[in-house]
Amino acid sequence: MRPSRPGIDKECRGLRRARACAGILALAATLTGLAGPSRGAEAEPFRLCADPTNLPFSSDDPSQPGLYVEIGQALAQALGQPITYDWYKSYFGKRTVRVTLLGKQCDAMIGLPLSDDFMGPAVIFSRKLGTEGYALVANTNQVIGGIGDLKGKRVAVQFATTPQNLLAERDDIEKVTVLSPDEGMKALDQGKVDVAFIWGPVAGWLNKTTYGGRYRIQTTEGEGLSWDTAVGFAKTSKDLRDRVNAALPQLERTIAELSVKYGLPGDRAIRFTGASAVTRQASDEPAAEKNDGPAQSLHGTVGTGPGVVKVANAAPPEAKADSATARPETVSSGKEIFNGTCAHCHGPDAVQSERRIDLRLLNHRYGDDMRTKFWTTVQEGRPAKGMPAWKDVYTDDQFESIYAFLLTVQSQSND
Template sequence: MLSAAALGLCLVAAEAGAETDTSDLVSKDFFRVCADPANMPFSNQQEDGFENRIAQLFADKMGRPVQYTWFPQAVGFVRRTLAIGKCDVVIGFAQGHELVLNTNHYYTSAYAIVVPQGSEIADVDHLGDPRLQGRVLGVTAGSPPATHMARYGLIGDARGYKLMVDRRSESPAEQMLADLQAGEIEAAVLWGPLAGYYARETGAEVVVTPLLKEDGAPRLFYRITMGVRQGELSWKRELNSLIRRNQDEIDAILTEYGVPLVDEFGRAE
C-alpha cells in the first residue's frame, strides 16, 4: 500500500565503501524497471502513475525504451525482480534499505492528516493536538504514525486499515478516504503521496496537512530514492546525474499528482 517499495520496510543499513562495481549487469538496450502493476498513484500496468512518468522521462533522456517487470510490492518484491536481474531499477525506494543500493533522493514527503474542510479540526497539524482526543481517526495499521497515536492515547478509538495488500484487489487508502467522506471516521492519517492523490481523485473537500511537528521516533518524513542492485556503483552515479539534471521536471510530475513535498529535513517548502 505505501509503495516507495513498501515504505514500512525501510530504514536499515547503508552502502558499503569498497564494493565491486557490477554495473555491467545493467541492460544497455532498455531502461528496465521493476514496478507494481496496480499501485496508484505510484505505478500501474497502464503506466498512469507518477513513477511511470518519471521512468519514461529517464528513458527518453537515455534514448532507450522502457521495459517493465511487473510484481506486487509485497514480500519478495526485490528478491523476485531486481535481485535476479529481471530489471535494473526500482523507481521509488525509501532511503536506507539494505536490500538495494540507494541513489540520491529525488523527493521527500511526509505522512499527512486529511480532514474535511470546515471541520473543527481542519487546522490540526500534529497528532498531539488535544482536539484529536476521543475522535475516530483512520490509520494504516503498523505504519509510523500509529506509534505516535498510541503514545497520545488515540489508538483505542482509531479505525485500522491494512498496510501490505495486493492492490489489484484491495485499496485501503481509497477506502479510508471513502470512509472519511461518509463520516465514518473524522480524519485520515496516510502516507502523503496517497493522501494528496486520492484527495484530488475523489474530489473530496478536504484539507491535507503534512505531519511535520511530531516529537520523538519514528520520524514521519522520508527521503525517496531509486533502488539498484548492491554494487552497481556506475549505474547509481548515472541515475544520480539524471536526477540532478532533471529535478525540475520530476518536481512538476510529483506536484501534478498532489504529492506533498517537504525539504530533506522534513520542513515545509
C-alpha cells in the same frame, strides 16, 4: 569498389597525397555509414521494476502510468535508452526487491527508502528523489498542528502502522482502525471520523481523483512517519547509478510537475516528537528516520498479516540463542531483518498496540512452546490470514537471529 584501409594508409605516408587521402577516407566512412549501425551499437534498454497496480506510483495502464513509471521514462530518455518494464507486485516488500532487482530481472527500482538499513550493501541508491510519509487528512477548515489538536476527535488510523502505535496510548483520542488509505478516506467522507491519519501519497491521489480536492492534507515527519526515497540498483550497477545521478538534476522540474499531477502532498510538514509537534517547510531536509511501515512493503501497499499456526513436520532446529546468551551481533542482525520485513504488521522494534499480533507477548502466550510456534509460523506462513511463508526467503541462521531479537523484547506482563 570498397577501399582497403591498409592501402589507404600506405598511400597517405606521402605528404603530397594528404588531401587526396582525406577525400578517400571520407568516402570510406560514408560507404561504411550506408551499411547502417551494427547490432552491437544498439542502446541497451533501461529495465524498470514496477508494480502493475499501485497508483499513484505505478501502473501497467499506458494512459495512467503513475509517478514512478513516468520518472523512469524521463530517466530513460535522458540516458538515451529505450525503456522496458518488469511488472511484479510490491506486496512482499524486500522479497520483491530480491526477486526483481537483485534477481537481475531489471536494472532499477524507483521509490525505495534512501537508507543503508534497507538491504544495503546489496542495494545501492541514487541521490534523493523525494520524501514520503503519513499524513493527516481533514476538512479544509481544520488545521492540525500536532497530536494535541486530535484530542476529542475520531481518528481513522491504518492497521499496524506507526500512526496507530503513536496514538495507541491516547485515551482522549477515539481511534477507528482501517485497513487502507481508501477505507480511511471513505470513513472521513461518510462522516464516521473527523480526521484520517493515513499514507500520504495515496491520500493525495484519492483526494485529487475521487474527492475533488475537498480535503486538507498535512504531511507528517518523525520516527517511522517519513523517509527519503531514491532509485535503487544492485550493487553491481554503480555505473548506471552514476549516470542516473548525473541525469536527475535535469529532471527536477519534471519530477515536481509529475508529483503535482499525481496528487502527492507538498505542504508544510508537521514533525511529531513524542506528544509535541513542530512544523517545517516541505523543502527543508528532514532528519534521518527509521524505515518501517508501508515503505517496507513498497510504496504504501497493504502488507502481510499476523498469525501463528502449528504445522506438522516443521520442527525447529536445536536452539542457538536465548535472551541471555545471544551474541549482540546476532540480535542486531535479527532486529534489522525484523524491521525491514516484519514491522509493517508487527510494529517497528516489535512495538505493537494490537495485542493479538504483539510479538512481545509470545512467551506469555506460549511459554515453552514459543520457539516451536515462531519457527512453524515463519517457515510455513499462515496464508488464510495473509502471512506468507518465508522459508524460501531467509536462511535458518537468519530466522535464528530474528528469534534472538524477539527474545530481548518479551514482556513479563500477565495482563
